[in-house]
Amino acid sequence: MNRDEAFGLYKQMLLIRRFEERCAQLYVEGRIGGFLHLYIGQEAVGVGAMSVMRPDDYLIAYYRDHGYALARGTDPRLLLAELCGKFTGISRGKGGSMHFYDVARGNFGGDGIVGGHLPLAAGIGYGIRLRNTDQVCLCFFGDGAVNEGAFHEALNVSALWDLPVVYIIENNRYGMGTSIDRASSVKDLYQRASAYGIPRREINGMDLLAVRNAVTEAIERARTEKRPTLLEADTYRYRGHSMSDPGKYRTKEEVEEMMKSDPILLWGKRLLEQERFTQADLDAVDKEVLARMDETVAFVEASPDPPVESMYEDVYVRSPYINMKAAEKDPAWRAAIREDRVPPALPPPAPAAAPAAAPAAPNPAEATVQATAKVGS
């Protein structure tokens, strides 16, 4: 990895962090609704993994999905608009936080059913084999998903049929309020792959480089040998399970301890010590990211709500094999179109009015501590 690339990954992690901090704020203000599951603390997993994927590879993930979409290059304006239920959102205001898809970038999104997308990842892998290409599919999920039957069915067929899928557990130690000690008979979750003869590895999910290396190796195995891998990335979410969770099941000390190995702090340290960047460089990029968030919010504020008629769209695909005369008595069939929709490529944002005397950007980890205290109380 060269110096610019290392810096670029720092910026990606920071973008995810700042994006989500802004989301938390907007949620408290009532502008984002529903379930909002923040990825804060886990950024190195998604960013590290995305950074070694090819543009034509696929990913499918669970509902804690903001980081993947941002790291894969989806415009944050489309994502925040989705969170705010706007018509300009990536899913036209029909998905929300848990359902960020960007098919043009091979992103089959966020799934709201714990473990539910693992068989789908196997299916994408099967499709790749059938088409005989050298693509791979990455599949992200939480530690809770390994206890679902779908996990086992998916792993078994992936090994049985040699499917090019990399399964990545984001082990943040809890599924909602239940720690893995209370949910899994085996605490080393990656060892579950041994039941299926699948290569497996545990990695430090706070360490971007460790994630990159392990995912690179797993992708290589999938691409060339067509074999699946199960990776367990040990990580931590600083916030509650979702915004409504005050996190009473764990101590403040535990959270603070984990924040010492914050992935952004660690990577920033590396940039300073090994890549000859200066604190001023890091501060400047933070300012840039914060400004980008201001532009993003401005875009969302100027975006329309979805028209009510759009509710009927995107249920079906219009089809010559359906008797449309009968079907069209239903509004969902009337509104069906033949094509798939492609989210727009937005023009670069208008240079934002310089944020009035922007406050010195706080240390990202500290900022999170403050926000946690505020939101959690």
Next chain:
Amino acid sequence: MRDALNQAMREEMARDPSVFILGEEVGAYQGAYKVTQGLLAQFGEWRVRDTPIAEEAIAGVAVGAAFIGLRPIAEMMTFNFSLLALDMIINHAAKYRYMSGGQVRCPMVMRGPSGAAAQVAAQHSQAFESIYAYVPGLVVAMPSTPKDAKGMLKSAIRDDNPVIFMENEVLYNLKGEVPEEEYHIPLGLAEVKRPGRDVTIVAWSRPCVTALAAATKLAEEGIDVEVVDPRTLRPLDEDLIFESVRKTGRCVVVEEGWRIAGFGAEISDRVQRECFDALDAPVIRVTSEDVPMPYAKTLEKAYLPQPEKIIDAVHRVMYR
């Protein structure tokens, strides 16, 4: 019927390399009900995939492969076991297009036998079309003749939506004419299976065959029954049903499912609302009895909609 289904898959697989089949015993065993006979030899294991007994994986692999442009046919050994795959169908196949704002499509078919067979008791004799027909995002097709089976399965495979294609084990041996030439029958197209003047019976799948038998007996008493087969429950070709009821003024709806919240209730609701002025009697439904399917032959017979029950219902709407 079995051959018609087999031909549909064989022809579509030859026509389009993105079509593949997966399911329990579909390959080497030649199909639990021999519907996929010979396909493995012709198309190879990647296109006719024997799976472990893992319904969630069968359906989920189909959904995932469909997302990237393949056209999977997931065979359920019977639809009773599709309950283990319901999450894949209802939460995934039927939802991703919507939740992605139209970015994703899921051109898959889930097919297999549904309904009662012969004395296989409560877990193996269920009619679940009402569950699937309830869900927006799905298409639900249920043919009752070999011709319909072939033509509709071809449409189901080519269609770009997730199609639940429910066959019937008892009908697998049903004989019937199938056109020589290439054809398909669009989904959402009902058909009058027997024209008549006095009473409309709406019935699909095996009950449609039962209704035709009842109609023959009723003809002997001088009652001229029209049998309408919707063939597809979602989308429902309601106009043909209304047209028939407006002509006859009387309507009986027959289904193999249970009475409460059964799909027949949906049809009755629409008929009474849209044909209110034309009706000379309330719509009457014939369903299976509201209990789990019993094993004993006598009880099984009493449980299902039999010609006698249909005849009785027709008498009632005719006030005879």
